[in-house]
Amino acid sequence: MTVSLQDIALRAGVSTKTVSGALHGGSARMAVETRERIQKLADDMGYVTNLAARGTRQGWIPLVAIVADELITTPFATEILRGLDNAMQGKDMAVIATNLSAGRSIEQVHAEVRRFRPRAMAYAAMYHKVVALPPGLADGFAVMINCRDADGRVPSLVPDDEGAAYDITRHLIARGRRRIAFINLPGLLAGELREAGFRRALREAGLDDAGARVLPAVARKTYSDRAHSLVADHVPMLLDGPDSPEAILAGNDRVAMEIYAALRRAGRDIPGDVAVASFDNQVDLATRLDPPLTTMALPHREMGRLAAERLLSDELNPPAVQKLAFRLVERQSV
Amino acid sequence: MTVSLQDIALRAGVSTKTVSGALHGGSARMAVETRERIQKLADDMGYVTNLAARGTRQGWIPLVAIVADELITTPFATEILRGLDNAMQGKDMAVIATNLSAGRSIEQVHAEVRRFRPRAMAYAAMYHKVVALPPGLADGFAVMINCRDADGRVPSLVPDDEGAAYDITRHLIARGRRRIAFINLPGLLAGELREAGFRRALREAGLDDAGARVLPAVARKTYSDRAHSLVADHVPMLLDGPDSPEAILAGNDRVAMEIYAALRRAGRDIPGDVAVASFDNQVDLATRLDPPLTTMALPHREMGRLAAERLLSDELNPPAVQKLAFRLVERQSV
DNA sequence: TTAAGTTGGGTAAACGTTAACTCAACATCA
DNA sequence: TGATGTTGAGTTAACGTTTACCCAACTTAA
Numbered sequence: 167m168t169v170s171l172q173d174i175a176l177r178a179g180v181s182t183k184t185v186s187g188a189l190h191g192g193s194a195r196m197a198v199e200t201r202e203r204i205q206k207l208a209d210d211m212g213y214v215t216n217l218a219a220r221g222t223r224q225g226w227i228p229l230v231a232i233v234a235d236e237l238i239t240t241p242f243a244t245e246i247l248r249g250l251d252n253a254m255q256g257k258d259m260a261v262i263a264t265n266l267s268a269g270r271s272i273e274q275v276h277a278e279v280r281r282f283r284p285r286a287m288a289y290a291a292m293y294h295k296v297v298a299l300p301p302g303l304a305d306g307f308a309v310m311i312n313c314r315d316a317d318g319r320v321p322s323l324v325p326d327d328e329g330a331a332y333d334i335t336r337h338l339i340a341r342g343r344r345r346i347a348f349i350n351l352p353g354l355l356a357g358e359l360r361e362a363g364f365r366r367a368l369r370e371a372g373l374d375d376a377g378a379r380v381l382p383a384v385a386r387k388t389y390s391d392r393a394h395s396l397v398a399d400h401v402p403m404l405l406d407g408p409d410s411p412e413a414i415l416a417g418n419d420r421v422a423m424e425i426y427a428a429l430r431r432a433g434r435d436i437p438g439d440v441a442v443a444s445f446d447n448q449v450d451l452a453t454r455l456d457p458p459l460t461t462m463a464l465p466h467r468e469m470g471r472l473a474a475e476r477l478l479s480d481e482l483n484p485p486a487v488q489k490l491a492f493r494l495v496e497r498q499s500v
Numbered sequence: 501m502t503v504s505l506q507d508i509a510l511r512a513g514v515s516t517k518t519v520s521g522a523l524h525g526g527s528a529r530m531a532v533e534t535r536e537r538i539q540k541l542a543d544d545m546g547y548v549t550n551l552a553a554r555g556t557r558q559g560w561i562p563l564v565a566i567v568a569d570e571l572i573t574t575p576f577a578t579e580i581l582r583g584l585d586n587a588m589q590g591k592d593m594a595v596i597a598t599n600l601s602a603g604r605s606i607e608q609v610h611a612e613v614r615r616f617r618p619r620a621m622a623y624a625a626m627y628h629k630v631v632a633l634p635p636g637l638a639d640g641f642a643v644m645i646n647c648r649d650a651d652g653r654v655p656s657l658v659p660d661d662e663g664a665a666y667d668i669t670r671h672l673i674a675r676g677r678r679r680i681a682f683i684n685l686p687g688l689l690a691g692e693l694r695e696a697g698f699r700r701a702l703r704e705a706g707l708d709d710a711g712a713r714v715l716p717a718v719a720r721k722t723y724s725d726r727a728h729s730l731v732a733d734h735v736p737m738l739l740d741g742p743d744s745p746e747a748i749l750a751g752n753d754r755v756a757m758e759i760y761a762a763l764r765r766a767g768r769d770i771p772g773d774v775a776v777a778s779f780d781n782q783v784d785l786a787t788r789l790d791p792p793l794t795t796m797a798l799p800h801r802e803m804g805r806l807a808a809e810r811l812l813s814d815e816l817n818p819p820a821v822q823k824l825a826f827r828l829v830e831r832q833s834v
Numbered sequence: 835t836t837a838a839g840t841t842g843g844g845t846a847a848a849c850g851t852t853a854a855c856t857c858a859a860c861a862t863c864a
Numbered sequence: 865t866g867a868t869g870t871t872g873a874g875t876t877a878a879c880g881t882t883t884a885c886c887c888a889a890c891t892t893a894a
Contacts, residue, residue: 168559170880181844186882195841212636217615218555219880222849225502227552227616229596244578251599260616262563262596265585281549282561282594302546450784504850515874520852529871553850556879 169211177211178204190215221283228259230477231284232311233275235266236292241448242466246290246311249470257478259285273300286477289313294325294356309473312466314487321476322487323469327356330462330492331363334415334443337460339371341500343413343441345378347404349397349425351417352382360445364415379404379411383421397421401428405440413500416444419451422459422499441500445492458497465490503545511545512538524549555617560640562593564811565618567609569600569647570626575782576800580624580645583804591812593619607634620811623647628659628690643807646800648821655810656821657803661690664796664826665697668749668777671794673705675834677747677775679712681738683731683759685751686716694779698749713738713745717755731755735762739774747834750778753785756793756833775834779826792831799824 171189175182180200187196188204221227232250234243250261264279266272272289277300279287286307291297298316310322331348338346348364351357361380368378381404385394404411414429416422422444426436434440436457444452447463468490505523509516514534521530522538555561566584568577584595598613600606606623611634613621620641625631632650644656665682672680682698685691695714702712715738719728738745748763750756756778760770768774770791778786781797802824 168880172880182880183845183882184843186880187843190882195843197842200842214611215615216556216617216880218552218561218617219849220882221552222550222556222851222880223882225849229616260596260598260613262594264594277548279594281551282563283550283552454788502850506850516851517853517875518873520850521873524852529873531872534872550850553879554852556850556881557852559879 168216169213170216171213174204174208174211174213178207180204189213226283226285229282229284230254230259230261230286230288230474231279231282232261232263232288232290233266233272233279234263234290234292235272235297235313240292242292242312242464243290245464245466246470246473249467249472250288250474251470252467253471253474254478257474259478272297276300276303288473288477289320293354294327294359296355307477309476311469311473315485318487319485321485323472323476324487324489325356325464325469326489326491327359328363328366329489330445331360331415332367333363333492333494334445334462335364335367336371337494338413338415338441338443338500339367339373341413341441343500344373345409345411346373346413346415347378347411348380348415349383349400349417349421350380350415351421352384356445357417360417383417383424395421395424397424398428401425402432405429405432405434411440413441413443416442418446419444419448419459419461422461423451423455426455437499443500447493447495452495452497455499457499460497460500461495462492463495464492502550503547504550505547508538508542508545508547512541514538523547560617560619563616563618564588564593564595564620564622564808565613565616566595566597566622566624566645567600567606567613568597568624568626569606569631574626576626576646576798577624579798579800580804580807583801583806584622584808585804586801587805587808588812591808593812606631610634610637622807622811623654627688628661628693630689641811643810645803645807649819652821653819655819657806657810658821658823659690659798659803660823660825661693662697662700663823664779665694665749666701667697667826667828668779668796669698669701670705671828672747672749672775672777672834673701673707675747675775678707679743679745680707680747680749681712681745682714682749683717683734683751683755684714685755686718690779691751694751717751717758729755729758731758732762735759736766739763739766739768745774747775747777750776752780753778753782753793753795756795757785757789760789771832771834777834781827781829786829786831789833791833794831794834795829796826797829798826 171182171185175185178185185204188201189208217227247263254261264275266275287303288309288311289299289303290311291313295313296316297313299320304319308320310320312324314322314324335346350361368374381400383395383397385396414425416425422442425442429436429440436442442459444459444461447461452459452461505516505519509519512519519538522535523542551561581597588595598609600609621637622643622645623633623637624645625647629647630650631647633654638653642654644654646658648656648658669680684695702708715734717729717731719730748759750759756776759776763770763774770776776793778793778795781795786793786795
């Protein structure tokens with residue numbers, strides 16, 4: 167049915183090795199006319215390379231397997247995939263994406279996907295976190311996206327949460343805001359790092375005591391949609407307190423939306439009375455708020471792009487953790 | 501490095517065939533103790549099946565390749581993928597997704613992805629359309645999602661646009677609206693079908709002459725974000741005309757949003773004066789509009805799910821075109 | 835003129851797996 | 865007792881590539 171190298175060799179009156187060389191063997195020495203004759207023949211016969219067969223010889227298939235800890239179809243994952251995909255263009259690599267859903271452990275999914283003998287593996291997390299990786303993942307080409315290995319054996323690409331909070335806080339200060347509150351996401355690595363960056367910026371500006379406060383956005387330790395929001399309680403408390411803030415930094419755009427609502431109920435103008443800034447840049451949300459929200463965009467696509475570059479670079483990278491800067495998206499809330 | 505069947509066979513003192521049978525050969529006759537001994541050994545040695553090697557033998561790899569005509573990372577494609585992925589759970593199949601972007605023809609992408617020898621292929625379109633497929637795609641397992649083959653050689657799953665327009669129009673009629681206008685998307689197959697369904701519902705209700713009108717939402721033949729919108733012109737014209745509509749059906753949620761704005765400018769209440777309904781169910785948009793929009797949800801996930809079932813059913817399906825119903829999402833705009 | 839290198843291509847083995855045969859040992863039945 | 869299964873496993877040959885090795889013919893240089 168499908169035509170193989172041998173079929174072509176037979177028709178061309180040469181050996182399969184010659185056909186293989188003619189079609190795939192870059193600059194191997196070979197008569198130009200032979201090569202062209204074979205290429206034409208292969209074309210006419212409708213030859214399609216069998217990567218599976220090549221894979222048995224090489225030990226791998228030109229496939230990058232990406233394992234994600236949550237639905238691969240969320241907007242964040244989509245951005246990562248897009249970055250990966252763009253960087254793969256023309257590299258003769260395909261991407262195979264798997265989910266870690268439905269009670270399957272990392273080990274299981276890893277084993278499942280390894281059966282395909284992918285050239286490289288990427289592990290992607292939805293939220294910046296530290297994970298424990300199965301031992302095998304460290305062999306061969308691997309990279310972690312939006313997370314770090316607990317043992318530091320695998321190179322990682324993570325967002326620079328500390329730096330992002332530092333930058334946005336400095337941005338607020340530069341706009342003349344001195345009393346700044348931060349309604350943060352509790353229980354998350356990103357939240358911890360951002361709080362550190364927030365405090366560093368204030369410290370450097372000598373604003374430690376100018377009414378800076380960090381409050382949790384939700385009641386429970388782990389942030390999820392169903393956790394009870396504390397924003398509606400915190401905002402009036404902040405406004406009525408002694409050091410009413412001139413700016414509120416939100417843990418993400420959803421929290422910012424709630425802050426908008428609370429400020430509106432309190433009759434405050436944004437950004438006239440209180441500036442609001444945030445993290446995530448969920449475009450649908452941020453642009454539709456009134457006023458449109460100034461927010462720090464996560465470097466998801468950048469992480470995907472760099473992941474692809476690392477995986478395709480053919481040299482085992484040192485297992486470094488590379489921090490990627492957020493991008494400030496200025497709208498009208500500051 | 502990686503352990504093979506032969507390595508296990510050597511250690512177990514049996515032949516590779518026996519190991520293969522013990523690990524993969526379903527109910528082949530074999531001593532239970534031998535099987536268990538080998539399975540344990542394989543586990544201890546960290547054996548991972550080599551699907552590439554198996555693939556050379558079988559002629560295919562347990563891979564479903566999906567080729568999409570636009571960015572695989574759009575929300576619609578995401579829904580299709582989600583449906584596919586769900587249905588694949590536990591079926592021992594992986595999905596490999598490719599884009600038809602950057603000037604690559606269907607033929608090229610098809611040839612590229614065929615090199616992996618996937619078990620099945622799916623072709624997915626972003627918008628309901630008829631496409632010309634490369635000949636090879638009809639061989640083996642294949643299915644078309646959200647589009648039809650011009651020659652009808654490949655089984656297809658398409659949304660029932662005619663029926664959806666019929667249903668939503670009947671819904672409007674059932675709510676007492678008699679004069680209904682339809683601001684449709686021009687130049688699209690979906691638009692044509694929907695217009696037919698719209699007219700059928702009116703005809704059946706004897707409302708042919710009750711002021712029914714179909715107008716294009718944009719000036720150009722092909723709908724895109726940059727096409728000049730005609731909604732702001734059409735709506736006042738409709739309202740000021742002799743048969744001011746009691747309901748307006750929109751080509752999609754974005755058009756509905758523009759209709760909202762135009763009605764508001766004209767001082768009309770939704771749904772008091774004019775009901776609005778639409779197609780797409782872009783949740784972000786539809787729920788945030790005021791009032792929330794009643795709209796027909798496309799069966800994207802359903803298409804993905806059925807595609808997976810068809811592809812995995814092991815029997816060549818007759819190349820039928822299966823139409824899938826939209827789902828009415830009732831909110832407050834009717 | 836001859837030794838050495840170059841050019842173009844063939845041979846055969848290997849990659850890890852599966853499948854078509856084969857075969858010995860044992861059980862069953864007339 | 866012998867014919868007939870049945871059970872369990874080994875042998876061998878594929879699948880379509882790539883690669884290590886080899887060799888003949890020709891070219892080049894001393």
